[in-house]
Amino acid sequence: MKHIAKSVLASLIATVALVGCGDKDDHSKSHAAVTPRQASSTTQVATTEHTQQPTVDEARAFIQRAEQQLATETVRASRAAWVAANFITVDTQKISAEANERLTALTVALANEAKRFNGLNLPETLRRKLEALKLALTLPAPADQAKTKELATLASELEAMYGSGKYCKAGTCRDLGQLSEILATSDDPAAMLDAWVGWRTIATPMKPKYQRLVELANEGAQALGYADLGVMWRSKYDMPPDAFAAELDRLWEQVKPLYTSLHCYVRGELNERYGDQVVPPTGPIPAHLLGNMWAQHWGNIYDKVKPDVPDTSLDLTQILRKNGYDFTPGDRAQELAAAKKMVRTAENFFVSLGFEPLPKTFWERSLFLKPRDRDVVCHASAWDIDNKDDVRIKMCIKINGEDFVTIHHELGHNFYQRAYQHQSPLFQGSANDGFHEAAGDLIALSITPEYLRKIDLIDQVPDNENPVPQLMRMALEKVAFLPFGLLVDKWRWQVFSGELSPATYNDGWWKLREYYQGIKAPVQRPADAFDPGAKYHIPANTPYARYFLAHILQFQWHRDLCRQMGYEGPLYKCSIYGNKEVGAKIQKMFAMGMSRPWPEALEVISGTRRMDASALLEYFEPLKVWLDAQNQAKGRQCGW
Numbered sequence: 001m002k003h004i005a006k007s008v009l010a011s012l013i014a015t016v017a018l019v020g021c022g023d024k025d026d027h028s029k030s031h032a033a034v035t036p037r038q039a040s041s042t043t044q045v046a047t048t049e050h051t052q053q054p055t056v057d058e059a060r061a062f063i064q065r066a067e068q069q070l071a072t073e074t075v076r077a078s079r080a081a082w083v084a085a086n087f088i089t090v091d092t093q094k095i096s097a098e099a100n101e102r103l104t105a106l107t108v109a110l111a112n113e114a115k116r117f118n119g120l121n122l123p124e125t126l127r128r129k130l131e132a133l134k135l136a137l138t139l140p141a142p143a144d145q146a147k148t149k150e151l152a153t154l155a156s157e158l159e160a161m162y163g164s165g166k167y168c169k170a171g172t173c174r175d176l177g178q179l180s181e182i183l184a185t186s187d188d189p190a191a192m193l194d195a196w197v198g199w200r201t202i203a204t205p206m207k208p209k210y211q212r213l214v215e216l217a218n219e220g221a222q223a224l225g226y227a228d229l230g231v232m233w234r235s236k237y238d239m240p241p242d243a244f245a246a247e248l249d250r251l252w253e254q255v256k257p258l259y260t261s262l263h264c265y266v267r268g269e270l271n272e273r274y275g276d277q278v279v280p281p282t283g284p285i286p287a288h289l290l291g292n293m294w295a296q297h298w299g300n301i302y303d304k305v306k307p308d309v310p311d312t313s314l315d316l317t318q319i320l321r322k323n324g325y326d327f328t329p330g331d332r333a334q335e336l337a338a339a340k341k342m343v344r345t346a347e348n349f350f351v352s353l354g355f356e357p358l359p360k361t362f363w364e365r366s367l368f369l370k371p372r373d374r375d376v377v378c379h380a381s382a383w384d385i386d387n388k389d390d391v392r393i394k395m396c397i398k399i400n401g402e403d404f405v406t407i408h409h410e411l412g413h414n415f416y417q418r419a420y421q422h423q424s425p426l427f428q429g430s431a432n433d434g435f436h437e438a439a440g441d442l443i444a445l446s447i448t449p450e451y452l453r454k455i456d457l458i459d460q461v462p463d464n465e466n467p468v469p470q471l472m473r474m475a476l477e478k479v480a481f482l483p484f485g486l487l488v489d490k491w492r493w494q495v496f497s498g499e500l501s502p503a504t505y506n507d508g509w510w511k512l513r514e515y516y517q518g519i520k521a522p523v524q525r526p527a528d529a530f531d532p533g534a535k536y537h538i539p540a541n542t543p544y545a546r547y548f549l550a551h552i553l554q555f556q557w558h559r560d561l562c563r564q565m566g567y568e569g570p571l572y573k574c575s576i577y578g579n580k581e582v583g584a585k586i587q588k589m590f591a592m593g594m595s596r597p598w599p600e601a602l603e604v605i606s607g608t609r610r611m612d613a614s615a616l617l618e619y620f621e622p623l624k625v626w627l628d629a630q631n632q633a634k635g636r637q638c639g640w
């Protein structure tokens with residue numbers, strides 16, 4: 001896959017046009033933060049022009065104008081980004097970058113202008129909109145034209161350094177995709193170590209640029225009234241910034257025992273495979289052996305650690321192929337029909353919950369297959385072009401079980417976007433950023449054998465199925481991810497607050513990785529190493545806590561909806577397919593957009609205003625019991 005450094009706009013202002021998806025293939029991410037790439041001459045004017053005490057009417061007029069302007073620029077930028085992602089040429093990239101710059105400049109100017117209404121006693125809706133506007137940027141520029149330009153340049157340079165990063169040795173250069181492939185498939189610790197160390201060489205030169213980016217962005221955040229950029233990011237959750245940090249800690253403490261059992265089991269299995277020299281039986285696991293460049297998903301080592309029990313779990317890829325989701329190689333029309341059939345089936349799930357079918361334009365305008373005659377960004381993404389009904393997906397669908405699940409994830413974004421389209425522009429977004437990512441995964445959790453039987457993909461549900469293999473596959477993805485999902489922003493918060501200095505950036509990173517993940521660097525890191533920079537979201541300045549939240553929320557919603565249906569069995573067997581009552585709740589929550597604080601949105605589905613990871617624990621309970629028995633039988637010392 002080709003990397004497009006800064007082509008795609010993921011507008012992090014409330015009017016989300018595109019939702020780049022998941023965090024699996026970081027070498028082709030669509031999460032481009034809106035960065036102020038262009039100095040806005042209106043910024044200074046706006047902040048100095050008005051000195052008199054403003055009125056509520058002025059605030060209302062200002063917001064009305066801001067929403068109109070943002071809506072116009074967002075649609076323009078979305079169209080440009082869609083074309084750029086679907087037809088990669090020098091010109092489309094340029095056109096898209098220019099549209100992005102205009103949108104960013106406008107947002108910076110409006111956010112600064114919004115400050116003049118600080119301290120004014122405003123109606124709640126208006127206050128909320130002003131707040132959303134001020135918090136819209138993830139990389140706020142200082143109110144100084146030269147510094148704004150400098151920050152914009154640093155942001156593009158860092159992203160380009162990541163995008164074009166290659167590890168060259170003995171005349172051969174390899175990119176992230178090739179190096180990741182080694183970690184995913186090799187069984188040779190030396191080869192994996194080389195790939196792991198090699199990729200991190202690309203980040204070393206980023207450090208001085210990143211340090212300066214932090215200084216400037218902090219200055220921008222301070223100008224908007226926040227102590228530092230970390231505080232600004234944590235202010236997006238309808239609670240005091242410190243309370244949000246405490247929430248994340250509370251959720252982590254809930255899931256930590258499950259993670260520790262999984263960690264213990266995986267470390268033990270890898271120890272048996274590679275020996276004490278490579279993987280000691282106690283302490284943190286060396287980071288290069290878990291199948292992924294950042295040890296954030298461990299699914300690639302399933303075969304190395306798979307449970308020694310009969311695996312009767314269904315093979316979704318085979319099931320699809322047997323049921324007409326198939327094509328003769330080379331028959332393009334057939335292939336397209338099969339891909340669309342997968343999307344139709346996913347759409348049908350949402351329709352079974354009471355959602356309106358997708359509009360005709362979705363089918364006409366989406367990209368379903370990798371074109372044979374041009375370059376496109378293949379990374380799956382969901383789009384809302386006009387903030388009305390022009391929703392689309394862009395995917396290079398392969399006929400397999402993994403893509404079938406991804407399609408549900410993407411359509412979750414589309415149905416969410418359509419549901420909040422009637423909200424005003426600053427409220428067109430999910431209740432918090434974790435909600436958008438959790439939406440489609442909630443549906444994907446319902447792709448159970450019973451569901452497959454109901455839609456006639458299988459004749460009967462296998463009985464006495466041992467859930468351990470299937471739960472292990474899921475846990476290596478979704479449970480293994482949790483501590484990483486938490487620590488990326490923990491590290492950034494420490495950087496933005498000054499708790500970590502450039503001299504301690506790398507040590508601080510590894511302290512967190514060891515503390516939360518129980519992972520260590522496989523070799524002593526050089527003094528100038530900048531390992532956080534080898535993870536896309538750091539140079540691209542994309543917030544990360546949303547992924548942690550999404551992993552918690554999807555299980556909470558799943559459990560609460562299943563119980564409301566009267567379902568009493570194990571959660572991994574529950575499917576909400578066809579239940580219009582729970583479907584109505586999902587629709588109601590989606591339709592709120594971000595017009596109300598997220599606890600209210602959560603309450604619609606879960607009946608509580610508190611996030612709760614106990615559902616995730618309940619879902620994986622049979623696996624936890626099995627892991628603990630294994631670890632105990634083998635006398636393993638868990639923890640690190």
Ligand SMILES: [Zn+2]
Binds near residue numbers: 019020022409413436
């Ligand atoms: Zn997504």
